[in-house]
């Protein structure tokens with residue numbers, strides 16, 4: 001059982017950059033996760049272009065051994081991004097990045113989630129999760145947010161994509177939590 005930390009104890013912050021220009025790219029071709037039932041891109045495979053709360057719908061539950069991805073993807077041992085049962089989490093980010101899952105993560109993945117801007121590869125984008133290690137519910141955005149809606153007071157981990165610097169507040173103008181982009185100009 002993993003204890004959920006309060007907002008100001010963000011446990012993970014990840015960012016990655018690429019040399020790709022920030023231009024609109026159709027998501028179906030820009031962001032994907034091609035997953036395989038065996039290591040080294042062997043066995044049978046399925047190419048996903050969006051998050052999936054239950055891989056059994058694609059006959060890929062507890063089957064994955066390797067993958068090639070573009071963007072940031074998070075893989076969970078249980079359905080619904082480990083919301084009901086927090087357990088193993090594995091994540092990776094890159095452009096056409098290939099990897100074999102470490103042995104203890106093979107044949108256990110049951111859901112997977114893309115993290116980042118849905119249409120623009122590597123655009124400045126923040127995502128807050130209500131559980132540690134990118135598990136559970138999430139809210140995200142590309143701009144400053146003076147309040148966090150349903151995530152107020154619940155955020156436990158965070159992922160940052162792009163090059164922007166962000167400041168996360170526990171309190172702001174009466175709202176329990178907010179996130180602002182630092183203006184460095």
Ligand SMILES: [Ca+2]
Nearest residue numbers: 077108109110
């Ligand atoms: Ca599983």
